[in-house]
Amino acid sequence: MSNKPAFKRAEPDERRQSVIEACARVLAHAGASGASVRTIALEAGVSPGLVGHYFGSVDALVAATYGQTGARVDAALEEALSAAGPDPRAKLEAFVTASFLPPIADPELLATWVAFWSLVRARSDIAAQHDTQYANFRAQLETLLAACGLPDAALHRAAIAISALVDGLWLELCLSPGCFSAAEASAIARAQIEALISTNR
Amino acid sequence: MSNKPAFKRAEPDERRQSVIEACARVLAHAGASGASVRTIALEAGVSPGLVGHYFGSVDALVAATYGQTGARVDAALEEALSAAGPDPRAKLEAFVTASFLPPIADPELLATWVAFWSLVRARSDIAAQHDTQYANFRAQLETLLAACGLPDAALHRAAIAISALVDGLWLELCLSPGCFSAAEASAIARAQIEALISTNR
């Protein structure tokens, strides 16, 4: 008589990864207030104690989840950028509209991101991650805008405008999915880009 | 020897109001996860039991706070609208840029709003309030845009674009206050309006 094993060992890295992904799913589904050790552990299919073993505390796990989620978004943006070809305008539009296509447009990812926003005020480590994340996003936008011929004096403001528009469209796409489509969001963003570039020419 | 009273009675309506305002402050400072009955009661200067007496549950209190916060924003927008004078374009710009001026630009209010966003997925009552709130906001925008001469076919998309931009600027103004100013946000929004109207003329 051979019982099946009570649990399966995993490589530390991939176990960490699976717990992080479970944390992201819980944040998306239950919000920041529902992300307890036990809920996350249940979602990941492990015992609650394992979370402490790998991350030390729930706060550290949430911070790690933010980092991993941000890295995943960055990778998707970079992928869209390299798939766009050499034309500067095409690169800029691909970079911006990638936020409305998979995998970034995933409602779960958006909801996870909102949960992070809700933690920025209360958690200084999350605030620091947010600042670097958005500074990086805007810096990439400025580079792409400069390549499109935008004068240096207009870069800062244009990057803020685009980043705000993308955030707002992303947010509404998540909170009220039936109101407008991803294609409409892309069209709106492209129109904004066109307006920004043509008024500075 | 006359001891001071142990507590002060209040009119039910104004007591409800003060508890709601305390809830908003806690949501802004501690996020959705920190909004416990005891924390809110401490902030309001009352006993924890009073929250249950007036609102029945914490969830109901949060929903009431959302409703009151939304009403306050609506009132501020209406105020900005009536102070703008008769010109349609001036009314539209006043309506949009009011989000970057007091009392809407208050970081506490913004943080409270983010806490509500984080609850939309987990709480269907909050989601319903969000939908009506934003449908109303966009409807007002469409009316103002139509008065500026925008053709009917462009109203829907233009309202989405403006509402998304305002949300995004509002959000960034709250999460990274040092990155750009309210005046810059207003300028960006006015530029967006100018672009939307001139391309449809």
Next chain:
DNA sequence: TTGCTTGTTGGACGATCGTATAACAAGTGA
């Protein structure tokens, strides 16, 4: 002053929270 209404308090209750830790077992090398 006295009695009454009811806003208000403060603690009890079970559930759940985050964290720490001892016991267990899966997989590996000798």
Next chain:
DNA sequence: TCACTTGTTATACGATCGTCCAACAAGCAA
């Protein structure tokens, strides 16, 4: 086959959670 390492589980602990309710007292009417 048999230790041995260590990933994993299960439980315990105090703190805090939301909710409930009996007792208290502030303010008004008589």
